[in-house]
Amino acid sequence: MKNFLRALFSFVCGLLMFGCNGRVIEDFGLEKLSKGMSTEADVRSAMGEPEMIWKEDNGARTLEYPKGPEGHRTFMVELDAEGIFQAYAQVLKQENFATIKAGMSRDQVRRILGKPRSVVKFRLKNEEVWDWRYLEGPTTERFFNVHFDSDSGAVTQTSVTDPVRG
Template identity: 60%
Template sequence: MTPWIRSLILLLAGLLLFGCDKQGRPIEEFGLDKLERGVSTEGDVRSVMGQPEIVREEESGERTLEYPKGPEGVRTWFFTIGKDGKLRDYKQVLTEENFARIKPGLSKDEVRRMLGKPRSVVQFKLKNEEVWDWRYLDRQMQTPRFFNVHFDMTSGKVTGTSSSDATNY
C-alpha cells in the first residue's frame, strides 16, 4: 500500500470517528456527548446548546428548553430540566412517530408543545387555512422533507397534515 493511500485511509477513519459518540453511533448534535442525564445542570445544557428559543415552565415544576435548528436544520431538541435543576432527558422531536400524534382537533399550542417552533407559517385566507411546516430528515430515504400541519383559521384547530419533498428548496 502506498503512503498516499495509507494517509487517505487514516484521514477517513479519523473523520468517521470524529462524527461518532463514545458508543460509535453517529452524533446527531455536537456537544450532546458532554451532557449526562441526572448529572448535567441547566447551565451545562445552555453552555453546550446556547440560548433556547423558548423555556416552558411545566405544571410538574420541570422546565422544557426548546432548541429548533431550522429553518434549514432538520432537528428540534427538547431538554427537560427537573425540579432539582438537573437534566432529566432530551429528545429530538421531529420524528415520524411524533408526527403521527398530530390529529385533527388539536390546538396550535398543543402542536407547538409537541413539535416546537415551525419553520414557516403561511395563511391561505381564501381557504380559511393556516399551514405550519417543519423541515425534517426522512429516515428511510435519508432526504429532507417538510411535515405540514393544516389549521382552520377560525377555530385554530388542526384539520389535517401532509408531507412534501424539501430537496428543491
C-alpha cells in the same frame, strides 16, 4: 471523471456525517451533558439559549432547541424541578407526527414539535400551514405540514411534502 468526483464527494460527506457505529455525529452540545448531573447552566452553556421554555405541572421544565429553519432536528431537553438535566429527545420524527390530530390547538402542536420552520397563511382557504423540515431515513429530506383553520386555530389535517428542487 466528473461523475466519479461527485460520487467520491458524496462518499466522503457520508463518512463525515456517520460515525463507525452508524450514529450521526453532530455537535449540538448534547455530548457535553450528563444525565442527573448537568445543571441548566451547563445546558445553556453547551446548547445556547432555548427558543422556548415549557413549564411542567411538577415544577420541571423542558427547554426547546429547534435547529431550523435549515436543520432537520428539534431537541426538547428535560430538566427536573431543581434544574438538573434528565433527558433529551429529538422530536421531529414519525412517532410524534402521528400524534398530531384534527382539533388540536396551535399550542398543543408547538409543544410536541417545537417551533415550525415556516408559517404560511392562505386567506382564500381560511388556512394557516406550519411546516417542519425533517429527515426520513438517513438522507431523504421531507416537510411535515400541519394545516390549521385560521379562525379557530384548530388542526384540520396534516400532510407531507418533498422539497422543491430548482
